[in-house]
Each structure stands twice: as C-alpha cells, then as structure tokens.
Amino acid sequence: MKKIAGFIMYLLGWEITGKLPPEIKKAVIIVAPHTSLWDFVYGRLAFWMLGLPVKFMITAKYFKPLLGWLLTILGGEPVTNSHPARQLFEILSKFKTFDTFYVVITPEGTRALVKNWKKGFYQIARSAEVPVVLAFIDYKFKKGGLGPVFYPSGDFEKDLPEIEQFYLNFNARHPERYNLSPQNRKSTNQKD
Numbered sequence: 001m002k003k004i005a006g007f008i009m010y011l012l013g014w015e016i017t018g019k020l021p022p023e024i025k026k027a028v029i030i031v032a033p034h035t036s037l038w039d040f041v042y043g044r045l046a047f048w049m050l051g052l053p054v055k056f057m058i059t060a061k062y063f064k065p066l067l068g069w070l071l072t073i074l075g076g077e078p079v080t081n082s083h084p085a086r087q088l089f090e091i092l093s094k095f096k097t098f099d100t101f102y103v104v105i106t107p108e109g110t111r112a113l114v115k116n117w118k119k120g121f122y123q124i125a126r127s128a129e130v131p132v133v134l135a136f137i138d139y140k141f142k143k144g145g146l147g148p149v150f151y152p153s154g155d156f157e158k159d160l161p162e163i164e165q166f167y168l169n170f171n172a173r174h175p176e177r178y179n180l181s182p183q184n185r186k187s188t189n190q191k192d
Helices: 002-012 038-050 067-074 084-097 120-128 156-167
Strands: 015-017 026-032 054-059 076-079 101-105 132-138 143-150
Touching (some): 002 038, 038 143, 084 101
Parallel strands (some): 015 143, 026 132
C-alpha cells in the first residue's frame, strides 16, 4: 500500500515529509488544519505512504457489514459514543492492548470553525503516557506530513500555545474555517 499511496500522492502533486523516531511505538497524532473531508483522503494516503499503521476512532454504530469492513481497512477503531469518559477508557485500553498504536485525532473536532481546540487529544496522551506527534496538511503548497514530537507537561493552558505555534503557517482547504488562519488568528486561549 505504501508504494501505491506514494504514487497517487505524486500524481496529485503532493509532497509528504517527516519521519517518526523509531523508538516511538505509541503516540497520539494530531492533524491540523481540518476543514474538509479531503483532509481524511490525503491524510490516509500520507500515513500509508509513511508506513504508519494509524488508527482513528469512529462511533461503533458505523461498523456494520460492508461499511464496517471498509472502515477497518482504513484504520477505523469502533468506540462507544455514549459518554466521553467511556470513550477515553476505550481508547486507553487500545493503547494497553497493542505493542504499537498510533491514534489520529483532529484537535478541532469538526470541519467547521471553532474558537478553541478540544482537549481530548491532550487528555488521551497524558493518560496513556505517550507523546503527541504534530502532523500537518497544507493545501497552498500541497505538503503534509509529520512535524515535531511534543511531550505534554500536564498543563494544557501552557502547552497549547506552543502546539498552536507550529500550526500558524499552514493553509487549510477552507481558511475561513480554520481558527489559526490569518483572517481568524486568535489564540484559542483568549477569552471573549
């Protein structure tokens, strides 16, 4: 799949960069900006190209015949969508179950414009005692890939501006939906 994904990305004119340090066997990988369904398509191809067996969490109700099979092939892992604490427990159990586990999360939580990134990715990383890998997509320059590895300090309010700093110069497919794009630039820590 790695070569096929690489060939498709080459044909589409995308450059994928970065490499995960070999000692990191488990991590939360966050990807931003996330403003389009195309982010998933390019992201899935990029992770195949990089040879990373990433997983993404999706509500268990979608894991029915045919669609469930497709979601599993793409890296989907079913979770109960009934309660955030239950979801956290299910994701943490996957980190404990597998020797290698990379979960991809979009910190915006939606493709619509949000003022503040959700804390879930951070809570998962802290609870699982794994790093956060900063991955990106940039439509203007047709680039994407892995950036730095970030080790959460335990202070989300202190760490988030440092994480956001990495994402300031990336161009979303729909800039008006990205809180860190120039027209929306406002720290997610600022209060109204």
